[in-house]
Amino acid sequence: MARLRIAILGCGGYAGVHAQRLRQRDDVELVALCDVKDEITRAYADYHLADCPTAPQHFTDPAAMYRDAAPDAVFICTPHTLHFKHAMQALDADCHVFIEKPMVTNARQAHQLKARADESGKIVTVGYNSSCTPELQYTRNCIRTGELGKLELVVGHISQSWMAFTLGKWRQEPELSGGGQAYDSGAHLLNSLVWSVEADIDQVFAFIDNHGTKVDINSAINIRFANGVLASIAISGNCPTNGTYMSFIFDGGKINVDGWSGTWIEVFKGNRRIKYPPIVGEPVTPDDNFIDAIQGNAEPAATPANGVVQSELMDAIYESARTNAPAKPRRQ
Structure with missing residues (x-):
């Protein structure tokens, strides 16, 4: 089975935890990093991924990341009020979506995102332990x-x-x-x-x-x-x-x-x-639950x-x- 191609959008503090968890699995490949500045993704890669056999691509534009890196799934670790925009964009790019908590920051967005997720057929989970x-x-x-x-x-x-x-x-x-x-x-x-x-x-x-x-x-x-x-x-x-x-x-x-x-x-x-x-x-990590759900081996948790x-x-x-x-x- 081909390894799942994973992207991380938002390379701040807790995104490092996701890198460490993903590196423990041999059925995924971290192919792309995206943040507002190239130096943020470079510093993240140097700290968390220096010894990885394959280096991920670096992006400052999510649309370019989806187009050029073609990930199967994305971990969204951006500030809370950006979650809705970034999750909708990821679903439009045909990606499975892991969203750090909270999912979004108002109920109107929550209903719209749920409807889009249901329509897409993609796995969407929220990062609760x-x-x-x-x-x-x-x-x-x-x-x-x-x-x-x-x-x-x-x-x-x-x-x-x-x-x-x-x-x-x-x-x-x-x-x-x-x-x-x-x-x-x-x-x-x-x-x-x-x-x-x-x-x-x-x-x-x-x-x-x-x-x-x-x-x-x-x-x-x-x-x-x-x-x-x-x-x-x-x-x-x-x-x-x-x-x-x-x-x-x-x-x-x-x-x-x-x-x-x-x-x-x-x-x-x-x-x-x-x-x-x-x-x-x-217990499993939310990361493992997300990957297992994509592969049909678990029910999505949150x-x-x-x-x-x-x-x-x-x-x-x-x-x-x-x-x-x-x-x-x-x-x-």
Whole structure:
């Protein structure tokens, strides 16, 4: 079987992780790098790909990259507000598309991208860790099957010194980021929520503190899903201790889990902790899930359908915080 030809669009910080993951597979070939300046792609290649037997081509124009390098798939690692344009362009170039989180930065774009992805028949995934872990997959299955009864409540938090380490960078510029910590690291927790509950958002009431910056740093978010599940999520971007915690509360038990990367889980049936919950399988990276899905060996984990619900949630969060009132998603 011919190796998949992969391009990376956006050669900033986390794109290096993708290079290292892709290099561990012998069924892919990294054929192209693209960023706004040639020196960015050159520095990226020198640092991450210096010992690769075949050097990728370098581009500053995505259209030229698709035309001249003809990749089968692209990893989009550009600033958040550029994701929609770049993903649509990649689909028009007949590429499978991996998008770093968040998928896009408003619900209108999310619906348009999902429709285009469905029409194209290409694999489109969003780079979330937790949905690729057996811990979160087990949690979602318990919700689906009712093994622990009916899900009633979800509470969670994520903390990180986000404000300090993004100071002076594009993540604190709304025209590039689309928002702050809730759209960046906080998106992992919010994706774990909507990916697991699998219901539309009914109503949101949110408070936001920008801490004097242009974007949200801390958020307190209350959510009611259309299926009646209630959720309360706190997102901290000004804490020196990194961490996350989610609790899915059923009428017959409870699951506590790492909602950021699914590294641990506690399961309670009734008032008894299950010592060895039946967690099956090993975690995979979002990169591996994407490649395996293209090859027909896996189901895509985080999809445009999940991105639509999360985008509707984010729009409602920001509207509620702006109006100081409950907000409902504006569906297309």
